[in-house]
Amino acid sequence: MPPALAHIDTWIFDLDNTLYPASANLFALIDARMTAFIADFLSVDPVEARRIQKDYFLGHGTTLAGLMAEHDIDPAAFLTFVHDIEMDVLEENAPLAAALAQLPGRKLVFTNGDRPYALKVLERLGLGQSFEAVHDIHAMDLVPKPAPGAYAGLCAAFGIDPTRALFVEDMARNLAPAKAIGMTTVWVDNGSEQHHDADRSYVDLRVTDVTAWVQSLLEDQ
Structure with missing residues (x-):
């Protein structure tokens, strides 16, 4: 590994728009399902549903x-509905699978989605065997990133020393709590960011493509 990453023994990856390109627009399908769910649940038009969705x-x-806090909805019903999408916009990524297999240390997925959905995405990408485990929204007791407790729970669940861990994520704000507990942070700046914060002091590395970045780490050995 490059000297700055020689201490890393646990590699943690977000799922959506991180392990596949944001240009695949898979999350746009989920986004549309969220809007439809809110419109039906709250009996509002799609424009108002979209506004509520983004505010939450x-x-x-x-x-x-937000829906749980403001409306006490059934999270299982919401997750089942919004994740009922086709995966055909995703392509197998054999180069990433090969690179991850050579990356020394543990590899984990840390996602605000649920495990069944995450496993479908990983399988479609050809990454079904690339990760030790998926730490999902249920493992976080339904309190998502960037809540600090989500990161503490991840570390406790897998015995992770955060000072020896690296977290890769496309939503920059989700890196701030990781940095606060000592993780090395990698921001996948691929256009998917929805929360524009002028402060990026918690970002250690900025990349635009995860596959190319992991491959470059191996080339440096």
């Missing part, structure tokens, strides 16, 4: 967290 996302970390 920005204010609570996820749309689901």
Whole structure:
């Protein structure tokens, strides 16, 4: 590894728009399902549903967290509905699978989605065997990133020393709590960021493509 990363023994990756390109627009399908769910649940038109959706996302970390806080919805019903999408916009990424296999240390997925959805995405990408485990929204007791407790729970669940861990994420704001507990942070700046914060002091590395970045680490050995 490059000297700055020689101490890393645990590699933690977000899922959506991180392990696949934001240009695949898979999350746009989920986004549309969220809007439809809110419109039906709250009996509002799509424009108002979209406004509520984004307000909850920005204010609570996820749309689901906002709906639970403001309307006490059934999280299982929401997750089942919004994740009922086709995966055909995703392509197998054999180069990333090969690179991850050579990366020394543990590899984990840390996602605000649920595990069944995450496993479908990983399988479609050809990454089904690339990760030790998926730490999902249920493992976080439905309190999502960027809540500090989500990161503490991840570390406790897998015995992670955060000072020896690296976290890769496309939403920069989700890196701040990781940095606060000592993790090395990698921001995937691929256009998916929805929360524009002038402060990026918690970002250690900025990359635009995860596959190319992991491959470059191996080339430096």
